[in-house]
Amino acid sequence: MKLAIIGTGYVGLTTGTCLAELGHEVICVDNDPVKLEKLKSNKSPIFEPGLEELIAKNTAAGNLVFTDDISNTVKNSEVIFICVNTPPKPDGQADLKYVEAVAREISQSLNSDYKVIVDKSTVPVRTAEKVKETLLRYSDKNAKFDVVSNPEFLKEGTAVIDTLEPDRIVIGVDNEESKAVMLKVYKPLIDKSPAPVKIVSVRSAELIKHGANTFLATKISFANLIAEACEVAGADALEVLEAIGLDDRIGSKFLNPGVGFGGSCFPKDISAFKKTLEVLGIDPSLVSAIELINEHATERFVKKIEKQLWVLDGKTIGILGLAFKPNTDDIRNAPALKIISKLVADGAKIKAYDPEAMENTKKVFPNLEYCPDPYEVSKGSEALIVCTEWPEFKKLDLQQIKSLMKTPIIFDGRNIFNPSDASKNGFKYFGIGR
Ligand SMILES: NC(=O)c1ccc[n+]([C@@H]2O[C@H](COP(=O)([O-])OP(=O)(O)OC[C@H]3O[C@@H](n4cnc5c(N)ncnc54)[C@H](O)[C@@H]3O)[C@@H](O)[C@H]2O)c1
The missing domain is CATH 3.40.50.720 (NAD(P)-binding Rossmann-like Domain)
Structure with a gap:
């Protein structure tokens, strides 16, 4: 299949490269000239084990290309993945200006050839509806497309392996046509991987990603709370948390106390989810406690x-x-x-x-x-x-x-x-x- 990736950061570059490795023809678009220059000489702009080798291999094979030309890329692709950054605004809500900008750019090149636009960036629930509205507003009236959600669960440091051997593939679709296209995209992976494929509604897919990250952050903050209690009470948090984690309803992963979680995802996704709860009129106390x-x-x-x-x-x-x-x-x-x-x-x-x-x-x-x-x-x-x-x-x-x-x-x-x-x-x- 002919696939486009818009935004070649940790998610877009890994996804695009791995989809090329799975046999698709992938064009990756970025508007950062420094990044593109490196990519065009087979250098990865980020450190991610195994990624640079796969970039070189698939570029040489001719099924992975890097460009800043979004217009021709959209015209020549059946599926377009939006993988741009969704940073936090000062009040904690997700800033969707890059997603909106890309949607507007995509809209200019849509036509009567059916295309699927995939939201892979982590976004609040109902963002796909906004992307669809934007595409409708700015595109030709004959444009044929669907917007789906396909959240990404890769972990930096093991991004390549997580993409080629995922725990699960979540596809949020609202009709059969886009579902068939997404299943075709992932067919090479589904055929060789035991990972469950969850076909859900677009809104559910969006909530799955924010829910998963909030749960993982909850485990870390719980471990840090136990650690403080152990220091004050004179116990050992590693002994306590190891025994707690042996309960298979709880599990031992992410129960390690430390100096707090960071990274590009947890802090922003948790604050965005808190804002989403507020907008939905739901008490966000649990999420506030994780942050505190x-x-x-x-x-x-x-x-x-x-x-x-x-x-x-x-x-x-x-x-x-x-x-x-x-x-x-x-x-x-x-x-x-x-x-x-x-x-x-x-x-x-x-x-x-x-x-x-x-x-x-x-x-x-x-x-x-x-x-x-x-x-x-x-x-x-x-x-x-x-x-x-x-x-x-x-x-x-x-x-x-x-x-x-x-x-x-x-x-x-x-x-x-x-x-x-x-x-x-x-x-x-x-x-x-x-
Ligand atoms: N990093 C992770 O581990 C991870 C995991 C899962 C999901 N996510 C989510 O995926 C999304 C992307 O994350 P990331 O870490 O890859 O971000 P990133 O900042 O590393 O990459 C984003 C890329 O998008 C490009 N970009 C922005 N606007 C553009 C435009 N108009 N046209 C072309 N390119 C454009 C930027 O130049 C950059 O290269 C975020 O929503 C993030 O929350 C990230």
């Missing part, structure tokens, strides 16, 4: 650091991990950035290392000392702060780290070290909930 606990998790961690180090002015502090989670270079809403902002405001001198996210962080904090590895970060530091649980940090030689630091203190925001190992190696150790 999450903010509190970061603040509590910074207070712990301030309490131990007292005056931060002039002290050198090492940061391990900048990305909002391991295996990505994405720093959007990363807890590390909030923690660094606070420490810098208090006068601390920051040395930092992240395997993939330093280039992005330099654009926000050009004046930190960026180091080539964790041992360089440790040199002369009065404390080490773990903000991201990169696997390589778990294998660090604590004896060597201790010998390099000015004072051996670890604030482990992701509980990657064993407290007794850290103590045996001569560290003063502060984890989360233990």
Whole structure:
């Protein structure tokens, strides 16, 4: 099939590349010339394991093309996926201006050849209806199209594998014609994957995505609440949460306490869902509580650091991990950035290392000392702060780290070290909930 992807970020680029890998002819459109230049020379503008190899392979095979020409792309495609960003407005609701802009651009190239427009961006319920209204308003009166919802559940860091081996495929359609087209798009995947395919209404599909992210964020905030209770009561949150998670109605995933969730999705999707509930006249207290606990998790961690180090002015502090989670270079809403902002405001001198996210962080904090590895970060530091649980940090030689630091203190925001190992190696150790 001939498919178009509008917006080649984490979702669009991965989706487009994987659909090409599955045998479709895919044209990816973006309006960012820097991104397009990289893509045209087979370079991925984002770090995502396995993606660059698939881009090169499918570009060479001729079934993956990158362009800024939305008009011809729409004319030559049967299905058009909208994958642009949906950032938060200052009041928390989703800003749909990029979705609207793309809908207007698509409308100019619609004609009597039937096309399916797919909303893959994460959007509030009833957005597809607005997209349809926009397309009708600006397109030729003979234009034939349907708008469907196909929310994306990939996780940054495992985006390629999540797309080629999904947990489920959710397709929100309101008629048989668009359902048949979407099933044809996913046929190569459905044929070889055991993933359930949920065909639902467009509105249900939109709510499934916001509901899923809100539930995952609830689990994290619940773990952070238990962690605080454990610290005050003198219990160990890892023991408590492991035993809670053994109940198969609960499950152990996403029950890890830490410095709070970040990233481009959870914070914005949760605040957008809160706004949606308000608009629907529903009490959003549960969602407000998730947000409050999450903010509190970061603040509590910074207070712990301030309490131990007292005056931060002039002290050198090492940061391990900048990305909002391991295996990505994405720093959007990363807890590390909030923690660094606070420490810098208090006068601390920051040395930092992240395997993939330093280039992005330099654009926000050009004046930190960026180091080539964790041992360089440790040199002369009065404390080490773990903000991201990169696997390589778990294998660090604590004896060597201790010998390099000015004072051996670890604030482990992701509980990657064993407290007794850290103590045996001569560290003063502060984890989360233990
Ligand atoms: N990142 C994730 O892990 C993830 C997972 C699931 C769903 N989502 C959702 O998918 C959507 C996209 O997320 P993302 O992280 O890929 O965003 P992103 O910011 O990485 O990418 C968006 C892309 O759209 C392009 N774009 C914007 N307006 C355009 C236009 N008019 N024409 C052409 N290109 C345009 C931008 O240049 C950018 O490359 C969001 O709604 C997000 O919530 C993201």
